[in-house]
Amino acid sequence: MLKKSINKNVPAFTLFLTLVFSLLPASISFAADVGNCLLCHKYPGLSRVDEKGKLRLLFINEDIFNTSVHAKVKCEGCHTDIQKIPHDPAKKVDCLSECHITEPSTEQKFSHKDVETSIVNSVHSKVDKNGVEKKFSEDIPTCKECHDEPLYRPMSFFKTIRSGISEEAMSRCKSCHKKDDFIFRFYSHVTSRLHRTKNPLNIAEMCGRCHDNAELVARHKLSTRAAFSYGETFHGKAARFLDERIPDCLDCHINKGESVHQILSSTDPKASINENNRGKICATTDCHPQASPRLAKYSVHAEFNLEQSPVQYFFTFFFIVLTGGTLLPLMGIIFLDLLRRLFPNAVIKRRK
Amino acid sequence: MEKHPVIKTINGQKYFYRFTLDQRIQHVILFWAVITLVLTGMPLKFTSAAWAPYLYALFGGIKAAPVVHKIAGVILLLLFTYHVVYLIYNIYKEQIIPLKNKEGLNALKVLKVVATQPLVPNLKDAKDIGALMKYLLYLTNKRPDGDEFTWKEKFDYWAPFWGMVVIGLSGLIMWNKVLATKIVPGYVINFSLIAHSDEALLAALFLFIWHWYNVHFSTSVFPMGTVFITGYLSEELMVEDHYEYYVKVMKEAGLEHEILPPHGEHSHAPQTERRRPQEGGHA
Numbered sequence: 001m002l003k004k005s006i007n008k009n010v011p012a013f014t015l016f017l018t019l020v021f022s023l024l025p026a027s028i029s030f031a032a033d034v035g036n037c038l039l040c041h042k043y044p045g046l047s048r049v050d051e052k053g054k055l056r057l058l059f060i061n062e063d064i065f066n067t068s069v070h071a072k073v074k075c076e077g078c079h080t081d082i083q084k085i086p087h088d089p090a091k092k093v094d095c096l097s098e099c100h101i102t103e104p105s106t107e108q109k110f111s112h113k114d115v116e117t118s119i120v121n122s123v124h125s126k127v128d129k130n131g132v133e134k135k136f137s138e139d140i141p142t143c144k145e146c147h148d149e150p151l152y153r154p155m156s157f158f159k160t161i162r163s164g165i166s167e168e169a170m171s172r173c174k175s176c177h178k179k180d181d182f183i184f185r186f187y188s189h190v191t192s193r194l195h196r197t198k199n200p201l202n203i204a205e206m207c208g209r210c211h212d213n214a215e216l217v218a219r220h221k222l223s224t225r226a227a228f229s230y231g232e233t234f235h236g237k238a239a240r241f242l243d244e245r246i247p248d249c250l251d252c253h254i255n256k257g258e259s260v261h262q263i264l265s266s267t268d269p270k271a272s273i274n275e276n277n278r279g280k281i282c283a284t285t286d287c288h289p290q291a292s293p294r295l296a297k298y299s300v301h302a303e304f305n306l307e308q309s310p311v312q313y314f315f316t317f318f319f320i321v322l323t324g325g326t327l328l329p330l331m332g333i334i335f336l337d338l339l340r341r342l343f344p345n346a347v348i349k350r351r352k
Numbered sequence: 353m354e355k356h357p358v359i360k361t362i363n364g365q366k367y368f369y370r371f372t373l374d375q376r377i378q379h380v381i382l383f384w385a386v387i388t389l390v391l392t393g394m395p396l397k398f399t400s401a402a403w404a405p406y407l408y409a410l411f412g413g414i415k416a417a418p419v420v421h422k423i424a425g426v427i428l429l430l431l432f433t434y435h436v437v438y439l440i441y442n443i444y445k446e447q448i449i450p451l452k453n454k455e456g457l458n459a460l461k462v463l464k465v466v467a468t469q470p471l472v473p474n475l476k477d478a479k480d481i482g483a484l485m486k487y488l489l490y491l492t493n494k495r496p497d498g499d500e501f502t503w504k505e506k507f508d509y510w511a512p513f514w515g516m517v518v519i520g521l522s523g524l525i526m527w528n529k530v531l532a533t534k535i536v537p538g539y540v541i542n543f544s545l546i547a548h549s550d551e552a553l554l555a556a557l558f559l560f561i562w563h564w565y566n567v568h569f570s571t572s573v574f575p576m577g578t579v580f581i582t583g584y585l586s587e588e589l590m591v592e593d594h595y596e597y598y599v600k601v602m603k604e605a606g607l608e609h610e611i612l613p614p615h616g617e618h619s620h621a622p623q624t625e626r627r628r629p630q631e632g633g634h635a
């Protein structure tokens with residue numbers, strides 16, 4: 001019903017918007033919006049129903065976009081297939097394309113191509129070591145599966161509660177650098193990389209989108225629903241209560257100093273979680289510096305599952321039986337006691 | 353002893369001394385610590401429940417609530433240690449030493465003293481459970497004649513006792529995981545977590561359903577039992593739950609002629625009527 005009415009109203013609504021736009025004065029110009037795309041895309045409600053019948057919001061929030069990591073990239077820098085306005089339905093953005101930004105250290109056109117190399121070497125590669133395409137390679141995540149743009153979180157050295165730019169931190173840049181616009185951009189560029197853009201719960205939920213999907217877990221023969229079992233540990237529970245000091249998936253599954261895109265399979269001898277390297281994970285300076293390698297024998301992803309962790313299964317089972325075996329008879333007695341009190345004088349065989 | 357007579361008469365009603373001030377203070381510390389531990393622990397066990405973040409926030413959220421939990425845990429463990437020392441000291445001073453002076457000691461005699469402590473489960477408890485079931489299933493109109501501590505009270509004592517050992521030990525292991533894993537492998541922490549959280553749920557449900565039903569919510573005591581505050585139990589409840597012990601205490605106090613008949617039924621109206629002529633006679 002709802003879908004139908006949206007479908008019917010979209011052309012009329014678009015026409016209305018076009019009329020309104022044509023009457024409005026030219027919008028204020030934006031740093032990256034050379035193509036004047038925001039002329040249309042700045043209006044909330046700008047949307048259409050695509051071929052699959054899915055409602056797509058085409059609105060760009062200027063405030064969010066202008067503080068995002070891509071603020072300085074022109075729209076056409078990523079949407080390379082758009083040549084004229086009004087444009088045809090745009091293709092999906094390929095993050096590996098060269099965008100119209102010059103990388104300052106090499107003065108080459110910028111691209112995320114290097115990340116692809118990391119991914120290809122990681123467990124999330126679509127091809128195996130011999131370059132042969134893996135089974136179910138369509139399940140393997142691409143950039144946007146994890147990078148849901150743009151979650152901008154600033155450094156919090158100078159303030160711990162407020163979000164946004166820290167004036168005190170900016171003032172340190174200003175003592176040497178003069179152009180406000182440059183300082184702002186550089187500050188955002190550096191801080192958004194030093195600070196995590198997602199909190200541990202966001203990370204776990206992001207990985208969980210695939211790793212908690214029972215179908216995918218079975219298809220790829222994984223031993224656990226990873227984010228779920230992580231959620232059963234103290235780390236996962238603290239993450240759920242929005243603790244940011246707690247380790248998430250990336251802290252254990254990536255070797256210190258490596259790109260976050262280089263997650264390796266536990267069978268890989270170079271992997272941080274490989275049997276021979278695992279002992280070092282817990283004992284990092286920021287976590288449990290005094291810990292012996294034995295601490296890493298903790299099974300983070302143990303589940304109440306007979307096949308995966310039989311000993312823990314029976315241990316938990318014992319407590320379930322103990323709980324049921326204690327409480328059910330006692331609650332039965334309470335129930336009978338309440339009934340008895342309803343009919344205090346009723347008795348089958350009265351004793352003198 | 354004179355300060356706390358075994359039987360106290362207030363407004364013509366008899367009250368029976370059950371718990372010393374020391375024991376009552378121990379119990380208050382125990383329940384405050386346990387309630388705090390449950391309130392700061394359950395949101396962590398049921399993290400995804402809708403109420404969990406709100407209850408946790410009440411104790412300062414993820415930064416402060418674990419500290420509150422540990423403080424309460426330490427208080428409970430100190431209380432447990434005190435209680436065990438208190439228990440051994442009292443048995444030693446009041447039973448072992450007099451026995452030693454009277455007839456000398458051997459291992460068998462000490463074992464007998466320990467085995468006949470009022471809170472140690474015995475054959476009578478099994479019989480009482482059987483008798484209670486008969487009563488609850490309307491097979492008889494006679495309740496079991498309870499001793500000083502009934503099987504329910506022994507359950508209430510030993511369940512938290514075992515619980516504190518299990519939950520305390522596993523809690524200490526998880527708290528001092530780095531120290532613990534110098535000796536034991538990390539998967540001991542997995543088992544500690546299971547034992548800690550599952551046993552805690554059992555203990556919480558046991559206390560808040562079973563214990564509270566018996567001491568507060570049952571129609572005989574509702575809305576609240578007061579023996580844990582005053583140390584004295586009313587004659588009515590003495591007769592209902594501890595008849596055997598009641599008769600013994602009354603005889604020791606030389607009040608044989610005032611002993612009330614056992615409660616057959618739960619009805620309260622006949623009781624007061626039954627008491628009235630005796631009160632008149634007493635005056």
